[in-house]
Amino acid sequence: MRHPPWRCAAHTAGPRACLQGLVRACHVWGLGLLSLPTGGDALLVSLVCRSVLHHFHFKGAVHSVSFSPDGRKFVVTKGNIAQVYHAPGRKREFNAFVLDKTYFGPYDETTCIDWTDDSRCFAVGSRDMSTWVFGAERWDNLIYYALGGHKDAIVACFFEASSLDLYTLSQDGALCVWQCDTLPEGLRLKAPTGWKADLLQREEEQEEEEEEGAESETTIRGKATPAAEEQQGKVKYSRVAKYFFNKEGDFNNLTAAAYHKKVHLLVTGFASGIFHLHELPEFNLIHSLSISDQRVASVAINSSGDWIAFGCSGLGQLLVWEWQSESYVLKQQGHFNSMVSLAYSPDGQYIVTGGDDGKVKVWNTLSGFCFVTFTEHSSGVTGVTFTTTGYVIVTSSMDGTVRAFDLHRYRNFRTFTSPRPTQFSCVAVDSSGEIVSAGAQDSFEVFIWSMQTGRLLDVLSGHEGPISGLCFNPMKSVLASASWDRTVRLWDMADSWRTTETLALTSDALAVTFRPDGAELAVATLNSQITFWDPENAVQTGSIEGRHDLKTGRKELDKITAKHSAKGKAFTTLCYSADGQSILAGGMSKFVCIYHVREQILRKKFEISCNLSLDAMEEFLNRRKMTEFGNLALIDQDAAEEGGVAIPLPGVKKGDMSSRHFKPEIRVTSLRFSPTGRCWAATTTEGLLIYSLDAQMLFDPFELDTSVTPVRIRAALRQRDFTRAILLAFRLNERKLLQETLEAVPWDEIEVVSSSLPDLYVEKVLEFLASSFEVSRHLEFYLIWTQKLLMVHGQKLKSRVGTLLPAIQFLQKSIQHHLDDVSKLCDWNRYNLQYRWPSRSSGA
The missing domain is CATH 2.130.10.10 (YVTN repeat-like/Quinoprotein amine dehydrogenase)
Structure with a gap:
């Protein structure tokens, strides 16, 4: 059975998920590299076809990832080492991640990475208060260089534009300016040794024999004379300045920083919510403002240097600030x-x-x-x-x-x-919107309350357990209430809220919902079943067993696998699709299931997250975490932070074994289908997820045969046989061809063409018009199409109102969006004219 190609279209993540940097992302050549620091897993994702191309494991928790400016390499830091990999190219390879070099230097965990503009060198900051400059190639005068001068962990390091000069910032609010005595062009490639040198010498001797007598002097390419080599020497750094952000003396940790090389703008964020803007290298203060009382977790600057983005993980807040006009561009908080x-x-x-x-x-x-x-x-x-x-x-x-x-x-x-x-x-x-129940x-x-008066109308008693769900019948004045007492009661509003039926269940009811036409009722129970009822006759019409489809994950502290765990194996939220043919179900699991109601079979399962930092994501027990003293998951390996300050035990060098951590558990708390039938949304531990029907990249023809081709469609348009051209275009179902065909119809012939369309194609034309309203500029032309179709086929469409309701609501949503925009513009113009016309007349 075919299922709709639902794709995740938007992700409004919660504050914990998106702002704490659990997933690092870098893009190169239309590809995305996603790395999870908690487990070291990486995904190579194609942004064109939206599919995972390659899986890789870095064998350790990854702290940061950074591509070189030329896109040929990327650096991964884990622990106290930095590894350089060749970037995956356009060619198909067995292993897309090829390790080039491994750099050792820092004694503690690495914290930040930055590349030079020419991708010749990169710098790595560490918690051991040092910054290391490494050569991306085998340079003769720069293998590595260690920079000190700080008294706290390095937060960020930045190269100056087209230079090896470096800025380093530490957690205690200190900025060191380092000047290099060598330009990037002064870096020399190291002469090969061993078998590579012998091979190069043979090649050079062969070239000399071929070119013998042609030139009087011969120079070896890539090598310098001893005198020049002695003059150039090794690369050296010297500290030319050191500045402090906390001149007032108040202790405030620096938590994030960003630097724009073209405009020389340095932005720093602190644990108290204050951010500073400085101009380098003179360290001139431009702004010093506060966005909140929570720590600034991340800072970013756009390419032009006009907008600055701040992320506060404590509040789940995202701010985009235009520093020149001192105004907000965007302010969002989850x-x-x-x-x-x-x-x-x-x-x-x-x-x-x-x-x-x-x-x-x-x-x-x-x-x-x-x-x-x-x-x-x-x-x-x-x-x-x-x-x-x-x-x-x-x-x-x-x-x-x-x-x-x-x-x-x-x-x-x-x-x-x-x-x-x-x-x-x-x-x-x-x-009707007049009766509110809770x-x-x-x-x-x-x-039961009245919306108009706010007065309590009635209190319905009869349940013997907590009320878990309420739902009104969309077509009748009937209220369904589900309870933990293993019953669902139907209350009739027209009959003084008398209980008309009591549906007996085999387990506690967790969720209840009516079908959009009100002819069916679905109930989710604690024994992982979804039962379907006829509310008129109080007869059960079917059931779905969802225990094996839900696949609840094993929690971190569980000592048994998820298969043998009986906790949480039940659906807690239900929702019918807009046409009533399918039902969505979710619960304490990373999966959302969509079932076909009539056939009572699983259509598709959606995995809402792959984030292993959440609890109950894995199915099996990891024996490596089990020791004779118990589960290692009980011990937090990271030092606790209170107000941005690490508080370790005395004598502890790495981590604090006295602290405990909390991992949020993955679960789906609510599911809803859009009235348009094109989207459905879910509230999860990851945040608000919206899935939509993405048909732009799918070939989905309708009643296609060999006679339907673009050539025949365009031939019908030239013959002015518009009805035949439209029918053929919808059978081929290519969006650009559909747009070309509909826009080729003259506006005065739209009514005639609309009347000749079969009923089956009227629904498809309405769906296409609704989607075109969102992107097309031909607003009046498509409005004429919509009006003529509804006027001509209005009576016939009433008999199929159930199946056409999603398409009509989708059309209403698109038109309403344009109505709001146009009405605001018209009101603005009208007020401007009313304001300016009296002033001009009085001036005359």
């Missing part, structure tokens, strides 16, 4: 703790997420940015949902409140509470 729930807006343009940090964030699905954050909740958010209008968000929280937020004025306009304090575990809103975790009750 959830501090894990995301718990999400919901799509009815038009699919926005996603709302709630987290354990009590924040409610609204994200734009097109840009991937958060544009509003609500912080009214004082405890973790357990559920979020949109009303049918799309401008009201309703949330439930463990603080005992259910709140409604307005997206017009960005305010909390309703707060629903219970008669006695209780913790709400889930929330639901009916199709389930209690401790009192086992369901509370």
Whole structure:
């Protein structure tokens, strides 16, 4: 059975995942090298076809990776060594990672890398307060050079443009300026020795015999005379200046730095959230500002030197600062703790997420940015949902409140509470948007409020366990509530909230959801089953066993494999697809499963993460971590940091055996399908993941035969047989050819062509128009197409509203996006005209 080609389109990672640098990435020739420092695994990824080309293991935790400016080599630092590899080329090779040289020098772990502009040398900083300059080639006058002068670990080192001059920065806020007495062009290749020298000498003798008598003098290429060699000597460095950032005397650790060689701009970030901008080499202070009270984890400068990006791992914050105008270009902040729930807006343009940090964030699905954050909740958010209008968000929280937020004025306009304090575990809103319901975790009750008045309407009792899920029937006034008491109850709003049916389950219910047409109910239970029910007759229509599909991973402290572990093997979140034919399921696992409902078979499994730094990622027990004293996972190998300061035990040189670490566990907390049917989103430990149907790189024809060719399609266009050309183009299903065919139809003949299209192709034309609105500039032309299709085929489309609903909602989302942009532009122009016209008339 074919499955949709879902691809991960956007990744709004959480603060812990993206800003702490768990994955290093470097790109060369359209390829990406991804290295995981925790395990040393590397992936060579093609950015063109989005596939992994090669796997490699560096046999140790990798701290940093850096490509040379010419793209021929890259340096990997692990432990106290630096290894130079040949960069993978365009040719297909058995081993894409070829080791060139291994450099030894530092006595402690390496911290940073920087290359010269000509890729002749590179510098490596270390925790032993030294910086080492190595030659990428076998230079005669520079093999390695060690630089001292610091009293703390090196944070960053930078070469000057087209020079071997070097800047080094240490953690205690000291900057050393090193001047080299040799230019990069003065580096000499070392003369070969051994069999290479003999081979070179033979080649030179053969050349001399061939050219004998042609020249009076013969010089050996690549060698210098002894006199010149004595004059040049070895490369030497001298420290010409030393500066300190903390002149006031307050102790503040330097945590990150970046240097732009063209504009000589140095940006430094500190543990207190302060950043400085200096001009080198004079060390002139340009700015000294503070972005937060948390440590600056990373700094980057764009190619022109105008924008500076800061990352704060403690807050999950990303800032882009334009230092010349002193203004924000971008300011984004994720959830501090894990995301718990999400919901799509009815038009699919926005996603709302709630987290354990009590924040409610609204994200734009097109840009991937958060544009509003609500912080009214004082405890973790357990559920979020949109009303049918799309401008009201309703949330439930463990603080005992259910709140409604307005997206017009960005305010909390309703707060629903219970008669006695209780913790709400889930929330639901009916199709009219007038009734709000929330389930209690401790009192086992369901509370009903009115959105208009905010008054408590009813309290539904009957469950004997915590409420785990609520869902309204989209087509009827029926509420389904799932509980840990192994039942699902159906409450009829029209009949004074009387219980119409009680569905008996074989295990505790963890999630419940209705199909978009309301004719089917799906329930996830603790025994790893998904059961399907007919809500009208209270009859079970099918079940899916998901124990083997979920594949829960083994935790770090477990002494048994994942196969024999019984903990967490259950789906905790469910969601129907927009057409109701498939269902998404996820839980405490790195996999998300999509099932075909009618056939009750697995369509596809999605692996949401390969990050081995998360817990429960591996399936088998690693015997190497088991010793006679217990599991080595109980011991943290890294020194604890408190306020950016390492606090080791007395006498401990590497690591602190008294500290403990916490690894977040991989899990999927919520799943939702977009109303457009083109995307689905998941809140995970890694953050908010959005998967979409990417058809740009796929050849997916429809009823194709040998007679359908681009030549025949263009011939039909020349004969002005537009209907036949459109049918052939959609059968071939090439996007550029479809665009060419539709745009070749004159605007005054669109109605005639639309009326001659079969019903099956009308849906395909609407889907193509909806996707074209996002990228095309022919807005009016495609609007005419949309209007004529809906006017001509409107009555016929009503009979297939279930299958056409995703396409219509996708079309509505695209048009609404343009409407918002155009309306803002028109309002701006209207206000400008109203402001300028009276001023001109009064001046006249």
